[in-house]
Amino acid sequence: MKTIILGAGELGKNLAAILAEDHHDVVVVDINQALLQRLQDRADVMVIHGNCASVKVLKDAGIDTADILVAATCDEAANILACKTASHYNVRRTFCRLHSSDFFDNEDGLTPKSFGITDVIVPEDDCVERIINVLKNSMVVERITFSLPEAVLLAVRISESGTIAGIGVRDIPHTDLLRKIRFAGLVRSGTLLVPDGDTVFRVGDEVYLSGMNEDVERALKIFEPKASPIKSVIIGDATRLGGKLAARLEAMGKHVKVIANDRQLGKSLLEKEGLKALVLHGDPTENDILREAGVDTCDAYVSTMKDDEDNILSSILAKKMGAGKVVAITNKAEYIDVVPDMRMIDCGFNSGLVAVNTVLRAIGGGRITEGIEAALHRCHAYVYEFIVEDGAPVANMQIQAISNPHRAIFAMVFRQGKVLNAAGDLELQVGDIVAIMATPEKAEKISALFHSKKGFFS
DSSP, X not given: OEXXXXXXXXXXXXXXXXXXXXXXXXXXEXXXXXXXXXXXXXXXXXXXXXXXXXXXXHHHTTGGGOSEEEXXXXXXXXXXXXXXXXHHTTOSEEEEEOSOSTTOBGGGTBOGGGGTOXXXXXHHHHHHHHHHHHTTSTTEEEEEEOSSTTEEEEEEEOOTTXXXXXXXXXXXXXXXXXTTOEEEXXXXXXXXXXXXXXXBOOTTOEEEEEEEHHHHHHHHHHHSTTOOOOOEEEEEOXXXXXXXXXXXXXXXXXXXXXXXXXXXXHHHHHHHHTOOSEEEESOTTSHHHHHHHTGGGOSEEEEOOSOHHHHHHHHHHHHHTTOSEEEEEESSGGGGGTGGGOTTOSXXXXXXXXXXXXXXXXXXTTOSSOEEEEEOSSSSOEEEXXXXXXXXXXXXXXXXXXXXXXXXXXXXXXXXXXXXXXXXXXXXXXXXXXXXXXXXXXXXXXGGGXXXXXXXXX
């Protein structure tokens, strides 16, 4: 499958690298030659130096034979124009990165479709959703959804008060519940492990639970009974992301405070979002302003500044001063590998990687073959959805009988709209969708068990 990506920034370069690993034919266009060179050194992609809105440049990139176009430059108008051009050349899917949907007016018929756009990507909106998901419970550090909405993969950090701390998997009671959920993975010291019956959970372990939403939520209440809902949130800086997050939290009835580094930005935030939240003027990396905001008594602190180092510093200070749950947002993908190792920071999200997940899920939706469903934020691994094809080696075979030397993790199985626990005695059937957690290297090796094609999106 041929994919053209416009823009070699954080979103563009990370998406290009993942799709290239997945055997896509990837072409990346950017006006910045240095960015293209760094990307080409990292991934097996073709690069073209030029204006992303230029028809000539797009034709040089092969727009007339492309299956997917992702317009991910910082120029919103150029992104829209490129999608319109792509639709003229009958590109099947066009993803347009924007900061908001203000370019459209559904009432007047000015929809994304009228501009040749099949999918709108608003990274800040996607990031807000991910943050909201982990702010629903104090112990949740990551939540992954799937093509089947009822399914969820939830990462929870084991606390000292957790009922499974110091207990082996085979010794956990609630056997009726364990038939419905699965301990799909375990992150310990930054490494993804495969839990088995002899695995003993430790305080600080991050455990991935998979299954139906209602069953996983029930397990969470049993395993972490002292996990509490989050009611008060302090947001570190009045950025575009910070403003959108504040508006969502306030609409949910949360008590919100915003620390604004720029007084005028803080005032504009109140007016634009129509917020009632208290906005304090000051630097979120300074102890005095954090103390004035009441970080020592807040249920959660979210740092949304534009500078990654400032976000990390502010988050660590907030945790040291007594903040309940701390979430740090980073922009450079490299930091997302660092944040999970910082025990003072409970959750970390990369806005670009969140947007990458949105595109991957959209590309995979309705597919007839397999693909990457999401990139995990807690370790270097992905969640894949493999479809069992007729004649595949795993068809009509129990999971426990499958040769799995690469230790890929079977998280759950989707069958005719139902979520099944990927227990060892489950027999896979043709047409089953199997959610697997693995590194790209392991996934490529295990893919042959499900089909004979080389690429997941071929």
